Amino acid sequence: MIQNLRDVAESLELVAEQPLVQPGMLYRGGTVNNLFDETELPPVRTVFNLRKGPDQPFPSINGVHHPAQDHEDNYLTTDPRVRRWLKEGLAKLVDAPWPVLVHCTSGRDRTGVLVGLVLFVVGIDTRIICDEYELSEGVTPEHQRLFQRSIEGFEAEPHWLSATLTQRLRDALLVHPERPPHPTEP
Numbered sequence: 001m002i003q004n005l006r007d008v009a010e011s012l013e014l015v016a017e018q019p020l021v022q023p024g025m026l027y028r029g030g031t032v033n034n035l036f037d038e039t040e041l042p043p044v045r046t047v048f049n050l051r052k053g054p055d056q057p058f059p060s061i062n063g064v065h066h067p068a069q070d071h072e073d074n075y076l077t078t079d080p081r082v083r084r085w086l087k088e089g090l091a092k093l094v095d096a097p098w099p100v101l102v103h104c105t106s107g108r109d110r111t112g113v114l115v116g117l118v119l120f121v122v123g124i125d126t127r128i129i130c131d132e133y134e135l136s137e138g139v140t141p142e143h144q145r146l147f148q149r150s151i152e153g154f155e156a157e158p159h160w161l162s163a164t165l166t167q168r169l170r171d172a173l174l175v176h177p178e179r180p181p182h183p184t185e186p
Contacts, residue, residue, distance in 0.1 A: 003030030004107030004136045005042065008115060012124065015131035020124055021173045025099045028115045030107035032056070045097035050089070050110040062097050068110050075113060075146040077153025087160060089114055090121065094165045098172055108136040108143065113150050120154045121161060122170045 009023040027042045031051065035041065038058035046062040049055045055063055066089045068074050069081070076082050093100060093114075104110035112133045119129045133139070133147050154160070161169065
């Protein structure tokens with residue numbers, strides 16, 4: 001069993017009360033190293049590992065290893081080192097075969113920040129991004145504070161991806177990719 005495993009589309013729809021992203025495209029969760037085989041994975045083509053250690057190999061699944069250098073500091077999205085890690089991760093994610101499972105150890109911290117950034121880049125309202133994050137098991141008020149700080153760092157960076165890569169991400173994920181980024185709808 002994968003801790004905190006969920007289809008991001010389903011969790012977003014739960015908190016937003018409307019479909020925002022395509023179901024079955026982006027999953028998030030904890031480590032996959034306790035699985036017997038790939039039949040226990042959601043239906044993905046890529047497993048995107050943010051942990052320092054490698055994943056067990058899955059013969060028919062593409063593996064991407066993009067380890068973070070540390071743990072709590074990855075919430076500091078104003079730190080140039082963290083921004084570089086996130087930008088490189090976004091670029092790798094856009095180029096990976098979809099659907100994708102993004103994971104770290106528990107599926108909360110590193111995964112939360114990268115998935116939160118993906119949602120931010122495609123234009124999901126930051127309140128909804130925070131609500132989706134808070135569905136993770138083990139989120140404390142301190143985690144909420146750190147995640148909110150990471151969102152503020154997202155907002156301080158005008159261009160996380162090139163316009164082409166941003167549009168590719170929007171086309172892959174959004175239910176209505178023709179909508180402008182960062183909607184102001186209620």
